[in-house]
């Protein structure tokens with residue numbers, strides 16, 4: 001699916017049955033990492049037994065995590081503000097920045113992974129990233145180029161230059 005221009009964030013909903021390593025990857029889409037503030041919002045793991053509660057990804061520790069700028073945040077965006085996608089604030093999720101790779105060891109104990117993937121609204125210039133979700137080395141999800149809306153604001157004080 002190709003996503004360009006003023007594209008919205010995307011719902012990710014993939015099966016992770018028998019997945020050992022879940023990898024959440026954000027690439028810079030080939031044009032550098034400037035403004036690439038990216039969120040995995042409202043991220044949850046579904047249990048193998050459907051009557052059990054979903055696990056918030058924030059309650060599950062990664063085994064490794066990298067980001068191209070600053071430090072990866074839990075339930076905040078990369079600039080330590082509220083995670084906001086398309087005007088909606090999310091209480092939980094991961095705030096990171098291209099290029100980023102976050103790896104979880106699931107040990108096959110979950111059946112599904114879901115979240116909303118998008119560029120955070122705090123990005124004042126056009127950012128562009130590609131979100132990928134891998135099961136070990138198998139690609140489960142990928143969007144094409146994803147770009148933020150430019151924030152129209154007469155007050156330039158909100159402009160954030162990341163790189």
Ligand SMILES: [Ca+2]
Pocket residue numbers: 027028029030031032033034036098127128129
């Ligand atoms: Ca980019």
